[in-house]
Amino acid sequence: MKKTLTTFALLAASHLQPLYAHSGGATLGEDGLNASATGLVRITCFDDGNGEPAKLTMRIIDHSEPVEGLLISAQLYKGLMATNVTDQISGDADYSEGVELSAGPGVYRLxxxxxxxxxxxxxxxxxxxxxxxxxxxxxxxxxxxx
Amino acid sequence: MNCLSFKKLALLSISSAVLIATQSVTAHTRLQTPTIDENNARHGSNYNNEVIGHTCKTAAGEALNTIGTVVVFPDGVDSTLTVNGEASSQPLIDFVQNWGSPVQLIQNNDIFESQDEIQTPLGNVVGFWAGGGKGLQHNLTGLIPFRTSGVVIEPTSCARSVTFQIAIADICQVTTDADFSTDALNLWTPAVGSKFQIEDSSGYNSPATLKVNRTIEALPESCGEGVDVVVIPSAAQLNRDMPIVIDGTQIWPAQ
Structure with a gap:
């Protein structure tokens, strides 16, 4: 049966973009059971015309209600260099302190x-x-x- | 319309018809720039276009407009590799440091009303679709703009080039996958056993490609002339990523 794709327009209008450039959110360990739930990410720093990358900066905020002994952390490394940061207070409006890793252009691991x-x-x-x-x-x- | 302009129009129509006949046997859907240099700190992203060279022609000879298109790159997770033409069990990360979210769609509604990126379950963008509206007129060529992320070849590897096979569907009629035929669409895909291939069609096992040449770090001396790597998307990935799904509703193929 012939059909056209005109339904695209109506359906696409309600499609929301979940992520914004260079920030993103999710729930780690959503099932509530896995203490070892881990996210693994690669971030590539390159010259997009604004200049050669020297470093990657990062910060994290935990939006969940405070639970004693339950904190989220991020580790950042590239080559033989690494750093890390933890949001010490869950559920408040503040990000963790920012950290940076000065490892030049290329692929960082988070x-x-x-x-x-x-x-x-x-x-x-x-x-x-x-x-x-x-x-x-x-x-x-x-x-x-x- | 005066006589002269009518003649001009008639001549143009004839020229177009000849062009269509020529394109229909030669113009596979490909990338405008199929070969690029590796880059990271030097250039940034590469701007490109999907080039739809011709639409569909039914067995009865009717030319149809293209009403949608889908482009899917290998995700690099369960993709298969060849090295100098031989099957390899090495993972892609042995050859490319940063493959995983290779493409960004550029907004453009010149041909199709709607468009969006195709994401893996982890949120990486591996392709895009565009569809709806008047579509691509059957006697014209369509360009769908996008850009690819700078590719960083693993400097310790022996890869002198890495070529990614790209699956493309040009849709002229929406059907179920069981009813796929060149009457309804053109599929330019690798023959990996997915639902998205039409045997005996000109697009069978004829995917578009993006070749990335090593240009930053010299090959290690032990590599000699180096190797050419080809990355092929898996059937499972194509079955997952080729369908057009909007807000949980599959629009194509019809269900």
Missing amino acids: ILNKTAAGPRRFDVEWHCKTADDIHTGTEIIVDQFQ
Whole structure:
């Protein structure tokens, strides 16, 4: 039976974009059982015309209600360099402190994990920057999310 | 309309008809720029176009407009590889550092009213679709703009090039996958046993390709001349990512 794709227009109008550039949110360990739930991400820093990348900066915010002993952390590494950060207060309006890893252009690894079983709803921000703190090319790939 | 302009129009129509006849046997849907250099800190993304060279022609000879298109890159997760033409069990990450979310769609409604990116369950963008509206007129060529992420070839690998096979569907009539035929669509896909292939069609096992040449780090000395790697999407990935799904409703293929 012949049909056309005119239904596309109506349906697409309600399609929402869930992510914004260089920030994203999800729930780690959504089933509430897996204390070892881990996210694994690659971020590529490249020169998009704004300048050669010198570093990757990152911060994280935990939106879930506070649970004693349950915190979310992020580890960042590239080559032989690494750093990490934890949002020490869940559910407040503040991000963790920002951290940066000055490892130049190329592919960085970001690991997200938490200290105990239980879901953690979070947002993370990541930005590749030049030595003068100018935002430059930033692309992300998610390899694992549990 | 005066006589002269009518003649011009008639000549144009004839020229167009000849062009269509030529295109229908030669113009597979491909990328405008099928070969690019590796890049990371030097250039950034590569801007490109899907080029739809011709629409569909039914067995009865009727030319149909293209009403939708789908483009899917290999996800690099369960993709298969060949190295110098031989099947390889090595994972893609042995050859490319940052493959996983390779494409971004550029908004453009010149041909189709609606468009969006195709995401894997992890949220990586591996392709896009466009459809609806008046579509691509059967005697014209269509360009769908997009850009690809800068590809970083693993510097310790022996890859001198990495070629990604890209599955494309040009849809002229919406049917179920069981009713796929060149009367309804053209499929330019690798023959990996997915639902999205039409045996004996010109697009059978004839995917578009994007070849990335190694241009940043020299090959390790032990590699000699280096190797050419080809990345092929799996049947499972094509069955998952080729359908057009909007807000949980599959629009194509019809169900």
